[in-house]
Amino acid sequence: MKLSEQLVVDSTSDKFIVGSREFNSRLLVGTGKYKDFKETKDAITESGAEIVTVAIRRTNIGQNLDEPSLIDFVPPSDFTYLPNTAGCFNAEDSIRTLRLARELLEGHNLVKLEVLGDKETLYPNVIETIEAAKVLVKDGFEVMVYTSDDPIVAKILEDIGCVAIMPLASLIGSGMGILNPWNLEIIIKNSSVPVIVDAGVGTASDASIAMELGCDGVLMNTAIAEAKNPIMMAGAMRKAIEAGREAYLAGRMNKKLYQGDPSSPTSGLIK
């Protein structure tokens, strides 16, 4: 158990290290699905996230130069951008997308690789993901990789040199929470790079559970953006991540099955 071995007495000294970068927040957020850029910015600010995912898409031709863009509201100078390969269904397209992202962001090399298997489930195609990861790592990228909760695939991706393994909790955008905590625990136990739950978180308790299991972070978008009040939910997620992390570091009590254990003295009772 890599993390519980480190004695973290003070949670402020608990840095989150991904590849060559260091962060304080263990909540990573997406920038999609918000009502407008103002709401995007407000929710991200409230979440306390330092890493934000962005998608790479064709620019509109003939756009108005004064038209606001995501970059104006969530500037790369204030946040660490994590360009993704959302919408890519093979290794080639995802490699191409991330090379464009690196050019777009002046050589920025921290990226999120996700190669999807089909449009219905958005489940990762791990075979294409592995192929893409090999090329990208060799090409100098620091690859944070979205994958299934298969511990063997997670280990293969780590051995290739990915800087973070990001298994799904459940399907992207489903809000179904953590479906297989047991597999996540195996992945966490075997990994020497950060494990970040990516996809499927629906509400604050899901994020806390992920952190209590020993995940190093959680990446989410829809759980915040599609809440009735995204800004309030962003705050809830920030607290949930912190609470779950501290509970993990504090070390939970042992479970006692079939027997109660009183917290008040059993002696000195009035007779």
Place this chain on the structure above:
Amino acid sequence: MKIWVNGEIKNFDENLTVYNLVEEIGVVSKKFAVECNGEIIPKSNLKDTLVKEGDKFEIVGAVGGG
């Protein structure tokens, strides 16, 4: 000359640099990246690279996503 920009056919005069092209379509002040016929053109080369008939350009930016 006819070229392709983000999947659309566009007509431009000859002697156009890629930098001019990006200016023409109105993204030069934003963060963007340009690919021509599958190869990325580094920003430092945009002014030295001439657009040729039939070139296929992809010009991309960062948008909201998860």
